[in-house]
Amino acid sequence: MNETQxxxxxxxxxxxxxxxxxxxxxxxxxGKGRMFSRWSDDLDPEERARQSAAVARVRAAMREVxxxxxxxxxxxxxxxxxxxxxxxxxxxxxxxxxxxRGMRGFGELEESDKRxxxxxxxxxxxxxPQGRGEAQPHDALADALAAATEAAMHAMAAALVExxxxxxxxxxxxxxxxxxxxxxxxxxxxxxGVDGALPAIDIDTIPWRLDPSIIPGxxxxxxxxxxxxxxxxxxxxxxxxxxxxGARVSIGLRGTPRD
Numbered sequence: 001m002n003e004t005q006x007x008x009x010x011x012x013x014x015x016x017x018x019x020x021x022x023x024x025x026x027x028x029x030x031g032k033g034r035m036f037s038r039w040s041d042d043l044d045p046e047e048r049a050r051q052s053a054a055v056a057r058v059r060a061a062m063r064e065v066x067x068x069x070x071x072x073x074x075x076x077x078x079x080x081x082x083x084x085x086x087x088x089x090x091x092x093x094x095x096x097x098x099x100x101r102g103m104r105g106f107g108e109l110e111e112s113d114k115r116x117x118x119x120x121x122x123x124x125x126x127x128x129p130q131g132r133g134e135a136q137p138h139d140a141l142a143d144a145l146a147a148a149t150e151a152a153m154h155a156m157a158a159a160l161v162e163x164x165x166x167x168x169x170x171x172x173x174x175x176x177x178x179x180x181x182x183x184x185x186x187x188x189x190x191x192x193g194v195d196g197a198l199p200a201i202d203i204d205t206i207p208w209r210l211d212p213s214i215i216p217g218x219x220x221x222x223x224x225x226x227x228x229x230x231x232x233x234x235x236x237x238x239x240x241x242x243x244x245x246g247a248r249v250s251i252g253l254r255g256t257p258r259d
Contacts, residue, residue, distance in 0.1 A: 001069075010071050011175050013062055018204050020055050027051055088129055089247035090240075093142060095124055142246030145188050149239040152184040156238075157227040164213045164223055173210040177231075178203035181238065185245050194249060201245045206237045 001009065027048060030041040043051070066073065096102065099121045100114040109117070159180035160173060168176065182201050189198055210230050213223060231238070 006069065006071070008172070009069065012171065013066065013071070014074075015171060015175070016058070016062065020058060022204075023051070023055055027055075086244065086248035089142075089250070090244045092125070092128055093243060093247060095121060095128070098124075141189065141192050141194070141250050142243045144192050145185060145242040145246040146239050148184060148188045149235060149242060152181050152238060152242065153228065153231050153235065155184045156180040156231060157224050160210065160227040161220055161223045164218075168212065170210070170212050173212060174203065174206075174208040177208070177210065178206075181241070185242060189249060199245075199248060201241060203241065205241050205244070206234055208234070 026039055027043075029037070030039040030043065063073075065071075098117065100109055100117050103109055103117065156177040159176050163173065163176045178201070181203065185201050186198050210227075213226065218226075
């Protein structure tokens with residue numbers, strides 16, 4: 001295989017690994033008593049064991065393919081501690097959206113309701129590991145990235161249009177859109193004065209539903225509109241991914257000595 005074909009194989013295996021991770025999350029999370037659970041635990045012990053064994057078999061087969069093709073396993077670039085800090089920071093940002101400021105787009109609030117929401121946010125914020133009950137302002141980088149959602153969606157649509165000219169497969173479209181999202185996120189970070197290497201944005205939180213164009217020769221404006229339409233239902237998830245990326249990068253900066 002040439003380099004492009006090897007890269008496609010590696011990206012496909014990486015996508016399969018993410019699906020295995022999602023299956024493991026279902027097996028581990030079903031029936032855990034979460035308040036907003038997506039799945040009830042209707043698995044008996046035997047079926048749970050069979051599903052876990054299937055995941056292990058697929059991983060073993062993947063490792064054999066990678067070994068035979070000379071593809072190296074990628075080592076983790078993010079520690080669990082940093083990942084947890086990023087998720088807590090994102091939880092804090094989401095909590096602030098429950099306050100009076102975040103309710104502006106849903107109609108006027110009575111003063112009593114404003115005070116009630118402020119009390120709710122303060123109560124929940126006090127329970128956060130880094131909160132200690134003191135309100136924290138939105139992170140400037142996270143806000144800047146969230147504000148770039150529209151530009152990011154345009155860049156993603158343009159990348160998908162280019163991909164449609166080369167008849168890329170449906171399974172490749174999320175990776176192509178994710179690469180464009182990464183470039184846009186890095187552009188915003190640079191504009192905000194962030195220097196040095198940047199981590200990869202987490203695109204697995206976006207529920208991708210992208211379909212390639214099967215009609216050759218369609219005009220670019222038509223294709224742009226088509227892909228913008230496919231991306232529109234994902235706008236909230238894309239914004240959340242950008243905001244989470246900003247929180248993650250900011251945490252990394254706070255842990256890096258500066259001159």
